[in-house]
Amino acid sequence: MLIVCPSCASRYELDAAKLGPDGRKVRCASCQTLWHVMPEAFPDAPTAEETQALLNEELAQAAAIEAEVSAVAAEKGDDIEIDAAPAPAPRKQGTGRSGRKPSLKGAKTRLAGAAIPAMLGLAGFALLGLLVWQRERAVRSAPQLASVFEAVGLPVNVRGLKLGAIESGLIEDSGGRFLVVEGDVTNIARVNTAVPPIEVSVKDGAGQTLYSWKTDPPRAELEPSELMRFRARLAAPPATGQTVLVRFAASGAVGAAGTH
Structure with missing residues (x-):
């Protein structure tokens, strides 16, 4: 939270969680003024157990999406051979009808093929959101990611x-x-x-x-x-x-x- 010295208007950032329910006294580094600061109403940060549980839930959802995509691909695998079928016979003059009924299996195969990239894209977005949410942990594991997050306006301060x-x-x-x-x-x-x-x-x-x-x-x-x-x-x-x-x-x- 941001606090301002009542005497010289110097501005400081404090961790509201460290103030306690009754607040605490702080001293201005510029003019040495001492005053009492009350904490603002912020939601408690998630615990390590809550963070790990949410991470496991996100990974389970990603695994479920991947399994569903694999199941769809396996189910539609036999329809792919329809595209290799012979072309329909030429329409006879004066009959007004085709020599062969149109097949719907080829359309089903194309729809399944379009659904797979869409589902993979959703899984990718879910994993990307998880990476952004846990960016501090990601930068601790791979420091080179710090410049990437900073470039998109999400700087990470691992030093504290x-x-x-x-x-x-x-x-x-x-x-x-x-x-x-x-x-x-x-x-x-x-x-x-x-x-x-x-x-x-x-x-x-x-x-x-x-x-x-x-x-x-x-x-x-x-x-x-x-x-x-x-x-x-x-x-x-x-x-x-x-x-x-x-x-x-x-x-x-x-x-x-x-x-x-």
Whole structure:
């Protein structure tokens, strides 16, 4: 759920399930204001047993459709030979009738052949819907699917951490010229989550990386729904730098990134 600081209007995302029925007190990372947040009325997330039961039901339905398709194909198998029958004899002049009655078996075969692809298509749609619904589990098993889901507007955050409120600026003091980058790290998972190093890259107007470095987060682990502020500083930044990309250092899992 989204909450807004009543003092400075900073916005944060919290897991409503962690607030409890009576809510809890939270503190703004920007102005340190403390206020009480009540949970919104959201339906409970399905348990692991419920998720597995629904998965088994979907797979059983797909297997039933496949069995029905096989049964239809086996039942109509003898009708296929009708297409090889001799052509009807030429119509006699003046009789007004064909020399042979039209066969309906060929039409039945064509209808059965059209039904099979339709049923297979329905089974494919059912499996695709299941894959989208369980996309987080799918990305954990096959990380290369993360880019596919992101391309269709369904990004998956397997790491359980989110970067936000990214700010960057140049400052000068007696020590020289510095690039300062700040931002928030929020744990959106339901369990304590380790925070990896944060990677900051400076890019030029064409998107080429001019300089990149890593900085350790203030804390190595966050509790569910907990937020912390990080700060990174680079001395003598590239003069042609135009944008800053902030992301978690690669560790084999899908992470989040922010630009400024």
